[in-house]
Amino acid sequence: MAASASTDIASALWYRGPGQVEIRREGMAPPRAGEVRVKTIYSAISRGTESLVFGGRVPVSEFERMRAPFMAGSFPFPVKYGYAAVGRVESGGGALQGKNVFALFPHQTAFNIPASAAVALPEDVPARRAVLAANMETALNGVWDATPAPADRIAVVGAGVVGSLVAYLCGRIPGTDVTLVDINPGRAKLAETLGVSFAEPGKGRGDCDLIVHASGSPDGLRTALELGGDEATVLEMSWYGDAAVTAILGGSFHSRRLRLISSQVGRVAPSHRPRWTRVRRLAAAVALLNDQRLDALLAPAIAFGDLPDQLPGILDAKTGILCQPVVYS
Numbered sequence: 302m303a304a305s306a307s308t309d310i311a312s313a314l315w316y317r318g319p320g321q322v323e324i325r326r327e328g329m330a331p332p333r334a335g336e337v338r339v340k341t342i343y344s345a346i347s348r349g350t351e352s353l354v355f356g357g358r359v360p361v362s363e364f365e366r367m368r369a370p371f372m373a374g375s376f377p378f379p380v381k382y383g384y385a386a387v388g389r390v391e392s393g394g395g396a397l398q399g400k401n402v403f404a405l406f407p408h409q410t411a412f413n414i415p416a417s418a419a420v421a422l423p424e425d426v427p428a429r430r431a432v433l434a435a436n437m438e439t440a441l442n443g444v445w446d447a448t449p450a451p452a453d454r455i456a457v458v459g460a461g462v463v464g465s466l467v468a469y470l471c472g473r474i475p476g477t478d479v480t481l482v483d484i485n486p487g488r489a490k491l492a493e494t495l496g497v498s499f500a501e502p503g504k505g506r507g508d509c510d511l512i513v514h515a516s517g518s519p520d521g522l523r524t525a526l527e528l529g530g531d532e533a534t535v536l537e538m539s540w541y542g543d544a545a546v547t548a549i550l551g552g553s554f555h556s557r558r559l560r561l562i563s564s565q566v567g568r569v570a571p572s573h574r575p576r577w578t579r580v581r582r583l584a585a586a587v588a589l590l591n592d593q594r595l596d597a598l599l600a601p602a603i604a605f606g607d608l609p610d611q612l613p614g615i616l617d618a619k620t621g622i623l624c625q626p627v628v629y630s
Contacts, residue, residue, distance in 0.1 A: 472495065532557070535559055
C-alpha cells in the first residue's frame with residue numbers, strides 16, 4: 302500500500318461508519334504550482350477528537366466547524382480525518398525540498414498540500430515527536446487564553462496530551478506552582494518528567510489562581526471548579542461532542558466570583574489575534590517541541606497498515622494511551 306511520487310497512488314484511512322474504518326487507495330495528481338508532494342513518515346491519532354468521529358458523535362451543528370484543514374468527505378460518514386502528519390518533501394518543494402515537515406493532514410501515505418501549509422521541522426525536533434505539533438498548538442492557544450502569570454498557583458485537570466502540554470508550558474513560567482490533576486495515579490511519573498507536581502482529585506492544593514480543565518469529563522470540570530480561589534479563572538478546554546454536561550454552578554461558585562471561560566484552537570486567542578496568524582502559531586508550536594522530555598507522551602508506534610484492526614483499542618480510554626504515533630514504511 303505504499304505510495305510514491307512516481308506512482309501517484311496513495312493509501313488513506315477512512316472512517317466509513319460508526320466504529321468502522323478502512324484503508325482506501327486513491328489517486329493523486331502531480332503537485333500543482335505552489336504545492337509540495339509529501340511522503341509520510343509518521344502521523345498520530347488524536348484520541349479525543351478522533352474517538353468522537355469514530356463513534357459518529359460529532360453534533361450536526363458542528364459539521365462545518367469540525368472539518369479538519371485537509372479532510373475529505375462529509376460528516377457524519379464517510380470521512381478521511383486527522384491532522385497530525387509528518388513527512389519528507391519529495392517534489393515541488395523549492396526551499397522545502399528534501400526537508401521533514403509537519404502538516405495538518407489525515408492519515409495517508411503521501412499527499413499534496415500548498416507549500417505554505419507545510420512547516421519545516423527544526424533540526425532539534427525529531428519526526429516522531431513532531432506528531433505532537435497539533436496538540437502543542439492547542440495547548441499554546443489555551444495558555445494564551447488562560448493568561449498565566451509568574452508565581453501563579455495553577456492546576457491543570459486532566460493529564461491527557463493537551464492537559465499535560467498545558468501543564469508543561471505553564472511550568473516553564475518563572476515561579477509558577479503547577480499541579481497536574483488526574484484520576485490515574487500512574488500519571489504522577491509523567492508529571493515529574495514534565496517538571497510539575499501531581500495530585501489525584503480531592504487531594505490537590507486549592508485556592509488556585511488559574512485552573513485549566515482538559516479531562517473531557519464533567520467530573521473533571523467539577524474538580525476544576527472546586528480548586529479555584531476567590532475570583533480565579535477556570536479555562537474549559539474539553540470538548541464533549543454531543544454529550545450533555547452538567548456544571549455545578551451552585552454552592553460557592555458565585556460568592557467566589559469564579560470566571561468560567563472557554564478555549565478553542567480554531568481561532569487564534571484574542572490576546573494574539575491582531576499579530577499572529579494560524580501559520581505562525583503552528584510554526585511556534587513545532588519549535589516548542591525541542592525537549593526530549595515530551596517523548597514521555599508518545600506510545601510505541603504502530604504500522605499504518607494495522608490501523609483498521611488496532612484503532613478501536615487505541616481509542617478505548619481504558620488503554621491509557623496518550624499520543625499514538627503511526628509509522629509508514
